[in-house]
Amino acid sequence: MRTFDLIIIGSGSGNSILTEDYEGLDVAIVDGGTFGGTCLNVGCIPTKMYAYPATLARHAVEAGRLGVDAQLAGVDWRGMRDRIFGRIDAISHGGLEYRKSLPNVTVVEERVRFTGPRTLRTASGDELTARQVVVAAGSRPVLPEVPGIDLPQVHTSDTVMRLEELPRRVVVVGGGYIGAEFAHVFSSLGAKVTQVNRSHRILRYHDPEIAERFAREASRQWKLEMGWTLTGVEPAADGEAAVSATFCDPEDPEQTMRLPADVVLVATGRRPNTDVLDAAAGGLDVREDGLLAVDEQQRALSGGRPAEGVWALGDISSPYQLKHVANAEARTVQHNLLHPEDLRATDHRFVPSAVFTSPQIASVGMTQEEAEDWALEHGTEVTVKVQEYGATAYGWAMEDRTGLCKVIAEKGTGRLLGAHLIGEEASVLIQPLVQAMSFGLDAGSMARGQYWIHPALSEVVENALLGLEVPEHSPLDAAALAGRR
């Protein structure tokens, strides 16, 4: 049995814990996959490195509306792929080598499982234990158990970005973040894409007005099929495509659909790795949804109480499955490991997210429906303003027909409750609204307490705020508005 001061399982956000403050500790960092984890190797970073050129390609196709005679002559998929992974693989490799070079750090490049409280066994049979264990083992794609799911033409986000050629026909299964982003990438780069979703709502956790606007835009760019569940994939009979994917209507299984494809991308959600880690054998509580149970201080729970010396962060324990959340939780663990007498909690109040499609989508806080329910429950009223990009000066410059910014606030106080955008640079435009919510700036003060550069796109946000029925300045202080008391 090898004993350490600290074992970190997972080199994604888990790896960021190890600063110089840890130099005095004997640390093991364990990862059985690619060093650097999901975001770097198969997640946020490579997808955005594809999404950006895909957006450029989309703009070229749409530039004619503005009198620019551009066209998409083609894309160099292999060149793009090699540029992207040439950069990423080097970062992953460099990170691994750096960790290996540290005298106090042992890198274990193997899968591990819990065998008891704070004890682990590697795939090759070594036993490891530590005073403190950080579980940062992430999540993995869920694959429906249907015939043909293991055919080589069936991919997940883990493999699809390394294809040798840009496929001609792609069937994307799933209507969430991953499905939407890859439908954008493949269709903008020139593939014929059909995106199939089980429910009748795409991006189902988003504000319905945004999701509907997105569905309208998406169906201009690729084919959307709603209300179908995947039943199988088989080699195609006609030789026109490599495989055909079959679907049925979950409410009427007699209704079926067959789609030819060169690539079937399955993006039907991700599952926390608590099962492969055998978290229960470590005495840790696993929730019904498969997440490792943690408290606000990121302490893993055992029998509902903090387990001695076990912490967790990121996709394995967080319902958000977002890199900025995993990083924030890692900062909490980094502090708490060294300051047991002064534990911090992770602030999960205003978690924003964005979908990097064209147009982009960004969201923070309550949807309109959630805000209206909240208002009923708290005996208060909400005010909502939807500002179209096309009705602002920069929106005219862009001849924009799709963008909108919806802001939701409490009427009496101007407290911002939610913001939802679809449109150019939505992921950037939302940030001042996240800031206002986090620091308790009310909508009225935010609108009129600062200059907004004219005629920048940010006037969309300014005008949305000005359209709310709120006091010019809030009667409440910032802490109360930020929901801190």
Ligand SMILES: Cc1cc2nc3c(=O)[nH]c(=O)nc-3n(C[C@H](O)[C@H](O)[C@H](O)COP(=O)(O)OP(=O)(O)OC[C@H]3O[C@@H](n4cnc5c(N)ncnc54)[C@H](O)[C@@H]3O)c2cc1C
């Ligand atoms: C295609 C895609 C696009 C994404 N885009 C975005 C985005 O734009 N913005 C955003 O905020 N989020 C995005 N995400 C989500 C984001 O990548 C994750 O939320 C984040 O990477 C989770 O980090 P983590 O540290 O919890 O886990 P990970 O980074 O997954 O790290 C876990 C590590 O643990 C290792 N591991 C697992 N089990 C074991 C075991 N038993 N033994 C040893 N090692 C093990 C794995 O090999 C892995 O390296 C995206 C995800 C995907 C899949």
Ligand SMILES: NC(=O)c1ccc[n+]([C@@H]2O[C@H](COP(=O)([O-])OP(=O)(O)OC[C@H]3O[C@@H](n4cnc5c(N)ncnc54)[C@H](O)[C@@H]3O)[C@@H](O)[C@H]2O)c1
């Ligand atoms: N930009 C970002 O922040 C970003 C990008 C990608 C991924 N992520 C993270 O990764 C997570 C996983 O993404 P995801 O898109 O795989 O999951 P998701 O949960 O967002 O979406 C899964 C979709 O698949 C559909 N589905 C499920 N089973 C199906 C079936 N059998 N047939 C057809 N459709 C089916 C669901 O209805 C849903 O629309 C996200 O929740 C997100 O947190 C974030």
